[in-house]
Amino acid sequence: MMKRIEAIDAVTSTARDALIVCNLGFPCRELYSVMDRPGNFYMLGSMGLASSIGLGLALARPDRKVISLDGDGAVLMNLGTLATIASFAPDNYLLVILDNGAYCSTGCQPTATSRSTDLAEMARGAGIREVRAASNPEELAEAIMGKGVVVAKVEAGNAEVPVIDLSPEQIRDRFMKSLAVPG
Amino acid sequence: MTKSSAAVYSGLKRAKIDFVTSVPCVNLKELLSLLESDHDITCIPATREEEGIGLCAGAYLGGKRPAILMQNSGLGNSINALASLDFLYRIPLLMIISHRGVEGENIVAQVPMGQLTEPLLNTLGIRWLRPGAPEEAKWAMAEAWNLARSEGRPVAVLLDISFWRGA
Numbered sequence: 001m002m003k004r005i006e007a008i009d010a011v012t013s014t015a016r017d018a019l020i021v022c023n024l025g026f027p028c029r030e031l032y033s034v035m036d037r038p039g040n041f042y043m044l045g046s047m048g049l050a051s052s053i054g055l056g057l058a059l060a061r062p063d064r065k066v067i068s069l070d071g072d073g074a075v076l077m078n079l080g081t082l083a084t085i086a087s088f089a090p091d092n093y094l095l096v097i098l099d100n101g102a103y104c105s106t107g108c109q110p111t112a113t114s115r116s117t118d119l120a121e122m123a124r125g126a127g128i129r130e131v132r133a134a135s136n137p138e139e140l141a142e143a144i145m146g147k148g149v150v151v152a153k154v155e156a157g158n159a160e161v162p163v164i165d166l167s168p169e170q171i172r173d174r175f176m177k178s179l180a181v182p183g
Numbered sequence: 184m185t186k187s188s189a190a191v192y193s194g195l196k197r198a199k200i201d202f203v204t205s206v207p208c209v210n211l212k213e214l215l216s217l218l219e220s221d222h223d224i225t226c227i228p229a230t231r232e233e234e235g236i237g238l239c240a241g242a243y244l245g246g247k248r249p250a251i252l253m254q255n256s257g258l259g260n261s262i263n264a265l266a267s268l269d270f271l272y273r274i275p276l277l278m279i280i281s282h283r284g285v286e287g288e289n290i291v292a293q294v295p296m297g298q299l300t301e302p303l304l305n306t307l308g309i310r311w312l313r314p315g316a317p318e319e320a321k322w323a324m325a326e327a328w329n330l331a332r333s334e335g336r337p338v339a340v341l342l343d344i345s346f347w348r349g350a
Contacts, residue, residue, distance in 0.1 A: 021241070041244065045267025049237030052229075053268075056241025056249075059225055060202065080230025084238075088227065172244070172272045181246040 002136055004098050005030045005159040007152050010137035011067065011096060014144045018065040019179075021054040023047070023074050025105025026158040027098065031069065033161040038178035042164055042171050048077035051095050055085055058093035061179065065092050067144070072099040072113040079122065085149070086127030095149045096140075102156040123149040187347050188213035190317035191279065194324030195250060200277060201225065202247035204235035208254035208281040210347045215252065232257030236264035240274050248328065250277040255284065255300040255341075256293070265307060265337055273335030277328045278309075280341050287344035304339055311339040316349055 002010075004027065012020070012035040022028045024043040031040060041057075043050055054068030075081070075097055085095060101114030113119060123131045130148030134140035143150040164171075176182075191214050195203075203218050204227045205211065218226050225247070229235035232253050239249035253261075258280065269276055283290070284297015304311050312327055314320040323340050331338040 043268075045271055046237065046264045049233070049240075049264060049268060052234045052237025053241035053244070056202070056204075056227070056238035056243075056247075057245045058241075059227065059238075060242040060245025060247045078231075078234055078237075080234055083230055084227065084234065168272045172274070176244055176246075179245065181244070 001153060001155045003157070003159065004100060004154040005034060005161075006137055007098055007134075007140055007154050008069065009034050010140045011069065011144055014141040015065060015067055018067045019057060019061070020067050020069055021050050021057065022069040023050045023071045026161070027069060027071060029161045029164060030159050032164045033159070038174040041175050042166070044168055044171075048074045050074060051078065051081040051085065054095065055081070055088070055090075055093055058090045059088065062090065062092055064179070066094070068095045070095060070097050072097060072101060072119060073103045073111045075119060076111060076113075076117070082123050082126035082128060082149075089129070089148070091147055094144065094147050096144070097149065097151045098154050099151055100154045100156040104156055104158050108156050120149070120151040123151070184213060185347070186317040187320065187342075187349050188217065190320040191324065191342065192217045194321045195279075197321065198248070198277065198325040198328040200248050200250045200324070200328065202239065202242040202249040203227070203252060204229045204238045204249070205252040206230075206232050206235060206254070206257050208283070210281040210283075210342070210344075211252050211254075211279075232260040233264045236261050236268060236276070239276050240268050240272070243274050243276070248277075250279055252279045254281045256296045258300060258303055259296060262303070262307065265309070269337050275328075275331035275335055276337040277324065277331055278337055278339040279324075280339050281347070282341045282343040285343050287348065300341065309337055309339055311341050313341045313343065314346065316346070320346070
């Protein structure tokens with residue numbers, strides 16, 4: 001099984017021009033260490049909302065591809081997001097769920113996907129037409145070209161990576177500047 | 184069409200709001216249908232208010248002027264997102280809140296959150312306006328958005344039962 005940081009690397013090296021909204025905690029830190037750039041929006045709080053922020057952004061900016069990098073625990077916290085994504089399904093939006101079956105920023109307590117919950121089936125049940133699974137970096141790189149939802153199974157655990165050396169306002173300002181939005 | 188719904192709609196247009204997410208309230212019924220039929224405004228119903236705060240934050244980052252329409256019961260569902268997303272990153276938001284559980288309410292379950300709405304907003308440091316009549320609402324939306332924009336924070340407009348009964 002691939003590590004989460006390998007999955008993140010596959011996403012950033014494939015979708016070089018995409019705007020990326022990333023779930024808080026270690027996923028953000030891994031993204032920051034793999035490829036920091038102004039078009040990354042690093043979440044520092046509001047767990048569960050990466051998919052919603054990404055969808056709002058994609059609807060506001062149909063000219064740009066938007067990817068939300070989310071986790072299984074965070075999606076379970078905001079399941080209604082799957083129904084909202086299904087209802088609007090913008091072509092420029094992709095939700096990537098990096099599913100490691102655990103809350104690994106808080107000590108790897110198991111989530112429901114480590115037992116019987118299947119988030120790909122839930123996404124289909126919500127009405128999302130394009131739902132793919134990816135179990136290695138090559139499959140993930142191919143799936144990134146599409147829209148809808150990708151569920152990538154990854155190993156539980158975190159890479160040893162530094163904290164993000166940016167303030168919330170720096171994250172926001174450079175992100176908006178890269179989109180030429182007056183802040 | 185009631186004067187109150189028409190006034191809020193015209194206020195939102197004056198404030199140049201172009202992205203709206205909502206969780207319905209019966210008092211927002213007419214307003215929501217006006218917004219839905221306006222092709223210059225992106226309308227995204229949310230399943231829960233917290234999700235709506237996320238949608239609006241993303242839309243703002245992309246250059247939109249967002250508003251969330253909700254009942255005050257949804258304020259409780261929004262607090263962590265308001266604090267650890269909007270306050271943290273200084274993201275403005277116009278919150279149009281139908282204030283239930285106040286004078287004239289006939290559903291007892293609305294009363295606890297009705298009484299807590301102003302104290303919660305005050306504790307959160309979210310400034311709020313309460314237009315008393317439709318004519319005031321026409322201006323309150325732009326005033327609230329301009330305040331939100333200049334302070335980089337959410338600002339609320341409370342519309343209580345007497346406002347909607349105003350006509």
